[in-house]
Amino acid sequence: MHANKRIYLSAPHMSGREQHYIAEAFQSNWIAPLGPLVNTFEEKVADFAGVKAAAALSSGTAAIHLALRLLGVAKGDTVFCSSFTFVASANPILYEQAEPVFIDSERETWNMSPAALERALVEAKRAEKLPKAVIVVNLYGQSAKMDEIISLCDAYGIPVIEDAAESLGTTYKGKQSGTFGRFGIYSFNGNKIITTSGGGMLISDDEAAIEKARFLASQARDPAIHYQHSEVGHNYRLSNILAGVGISQMEVxxxxxxxxxxxxxxxxxxxxxxxxxxxxxxxxxxxxxxxxxxxxxxxxxxxxxxxxxxxxxxxxxxxxxxxxxxxxxxxxxxxxxxxxxxxxxxxxxxxxxxxxxxxxxxxxxxxxxxxxxxxxxxxxxxxxxxxxxx
Known part of the structure; x- marks a missing residue:
């Protein structure tokens, strides 16, 4: 054992109220996935971000994956993505058998370079292979130059997924990080600014898309009395117990x-x-x-x-x-x-x-x-x- 107490890079920081909500889940017997605490957690995150809807998921990676599915990304498509990021930002592109194209950073934010993005979009249009989406990452809590990036993508009709896994609570021009693209994603991994142990959130002003995300995240079960499935689904929903942890964390x-x-x-x-x-x-x-x-x-x-x-x-x-x-x-x-x-x-x-x-x-x-x-x-x-x- 080392003589000095361990100092971690980014240790979980509990509020002290987590046990209250966990006990509520157990007392109500809502210990399986989904439940009233999941609904409350989604509402609290959506209200904080100032968006219309949110889907509580098992990870930020799951949120990116569902965003790509909602945008129709498929085999052979390309998706532009920040290069300076954790692999979880880009792995979902491979899940859908699409091709990532990586965009460099610029020094003022360390995030996606608008200059490099513009050059990539010009060449993609010339080649008649524009990307189906652009994934912009806000590194270490710092927002990218979202106005410039959104303006470029709008000019080419390309939807933006804002990977705000590291930037929950950051603002850009007075607006919450994660709310600038078609979809935003947050992570509640153990090392993030708040945590649910493991978890994530997909947010958007497109309420129908978020409802579809919840459907896909729950094994895409059709509304039938028997178990019927018409498309591929995932087991991506956050549990009611972990949602209780998230509610407590949002309070601080x-x-x-x-x-x-x-x-x-x-x-x-x-x-x-x-x-x-x-x-x-x-x-x-x-x-x-x-x-x-x-x-x-x-x-x-x-x-x-x-x-x-x-x-x-x-x-x-x-x-x-x-x-x-x-x-x-x-x-x-x-x-x-x-x-x-x-x-x-x-x-x-x-x-x-x-x-x-x-x-x-x-x-x-x-x-x-x-x-x-x-x-x-x-x-x-x-x-x-x-x-x-x-």
């Missing part, structure tokens, strides 16, 4: 956003003036939930140096997402860089790291992380200076 979402932003502010205050350290930017028209504090290094220290340094003290840190177009799974997929000779997401991956950012991390624990980083950077400066004068 505002507090969790404030706590994560406070974590970011402390890191920025302590490290913002250190040479070669830069933080994930925040658009002036956006308020990020700062799900994870992410930095890039240009001072001779590598992400692996930081990970190893912190790991020795029982502290978890991780590299940024490895771009999907560089993954073996997508080796044959098309990729559009930000500019012809500039792959922004590859550069960010080579220099970036996510620091421990949990909303339940104490200031003393964060102080441990900061002190270790300062010592590492100072040691590197001394080594660099010594080498330069030899």
């Amino acid at each position: 979402l505002g507090d969790r956003v404030k706590a994560r932003r406070a974590v970011f502010d402390r890191y920025e205050k302590a490290l913002g003036d250190v040479d070669g350290v830069s933080f994930l930017p925040e658009l002036c028209e956006s308020v990020s939930n700062r799900w994870l504090t992410a930095i890039t290094l240009d001072n001779g220290v590598s992400p692996h140096d930081v990970i190893n340094c912190l790991a020795e003290e029982n502290i978890e840190a991780r590299p940024l997402w490895k771009p999907l177009h560089t993954q073996p799974l997508f080796a044959s997929s098309l990729y559009y860089p930000h500019q012809e000779n500039e792959s922004v997401c590859e550069d960010l991956f080579s220099r970036g790291i996510c620091l421990p950012s949990g909303s339940n991390m104490t200031e003393d624990e964060q102080g441990r992380v900061i002190n270790l980083l300062i010592k590492l950077f100072q040691k590197n400066e001394v080594n660099t200076w010594t080498t330069s004068i030899q």
Whole structure:
């Protein structure tokens, strides 16, 4: 056992009210999938986001998959997707035997580059193979430039799926993240800003589409007294018990956003003036939930140096997402860089790291992380200076 208490990258943070709703589920015997708490959870998320309807699902991945099905994505179709993201953003494209085309990031948000997207759309139209959908990811809580992206996609008649798995509680121009495209998705995985252990939500202003999503997520059972099925369905619905956890978590979402932003502010205050350290930017028209504090290094220290340094003290840190177009799974997929000779997401991956950012991390624990980083950077400066004068 390590002498120092473990500091996780993003640990679950319970509100204390979860047991109340779980007990309600047991007392009413609604312990099977679906039930009144699922309905309440959907209503609370839809009200918070300002959309007409929401479907509670087993994961954010399931939400993306159903969004693609609702948009009619099929074998041979193409779907444009952010490259700088977790594989769950793109795997559902493969579920439908469609072809992903990956779009680079731009430096101001680290999210999908409007310039690269426009170039990809121009070429796709010329080839008479426009995508059936565009999946835009809001990385580490920072919103993409949704106005520019939506405008481009509208010009070509392409629906947008906004992957807001990491950005619940973020706003862009005063509007909640996840509400700009035809569909938005949230994740309630254990490491997200709020959690249902595992779970997700598909949201939209298209109430009929959300009702169809619920149907598909419940094994696509036709309205007959016997078990009849006319199309392929999935077992994607969230359980009533986990929905109770989600209701409790929604009650403290505002507090969790404030706590994560406070974590970011402390890191920025302590490290913002250190040479070669830069933080994930925040658009002036956006308020990020700062799900994870992410930095890039240009001072001779590598992400692996930081990970190893912190790991020795029982502290978890991780590299940024490895771009999907560089993954073996997508080796044959098309990729559009930000500019012809500039792959922004590859550069960010080579220099970036996510620091421990949990909303339940104490200031003393964060102080441990900061002190270790300062010592590492100072040691590197001394080594660099010594080498330069030899």
